[in-house]
Amino acid sequence: MRAVPKPKVTKNTIATPKLTEEEFMQIGEAIGEALEFENVVTITVFFQKRYESVTGKITSADAQTGILKLQVGLDNVRININNIVKVE
Numbered sequence: 001m002r003a004v005p006k007p008k009v010t011k012n013t014i015a016t017p018k019l020t021e022e023e024f025m026q027i028g029e030a031i032g033e034a035l036e037f038e039n040v041v042t043i044t045v046f047f048q049k050r051y052e053s054v055t056g057k058i059t060s061a062d063a064q065t066g067i068l069k070l071q072v073g074l075d076n077v078r079i080n081i082n083n084i085v086k087v088e
Contacts, residue, residue: 014049017085030087031068034058043070044086045079054079 019027034041035058042055056072066081 017046027084027087031061042088043084045083046085047083
């Protein structure tokens with residue numbers, strides 16, 4: 001009897017997006033304007049290896065905990081600031 005080697009396990013992982021300092025500044029400015037003028041914004045988030053978009057009004061932002069709170073219709077959504085990729 002002959003031993004057959006196990007096949008190598010390859011994991012196809014999606015790398016998290018790397019943002020530049022300029023992109024961080026643009027995201028921060030857009031969030032600040034949306035808070036000040038109560039604008040409706042669309043936020044794209046990288047969460048669980050996929051991109052998701054959420055559209056709503058920003059109700060609060062907490063820099064200490066890193067949580068952004070949005071009101072989407074009648075629901076309140078909490079988003080981790082570190083997962084934000086784009087704000088429109």
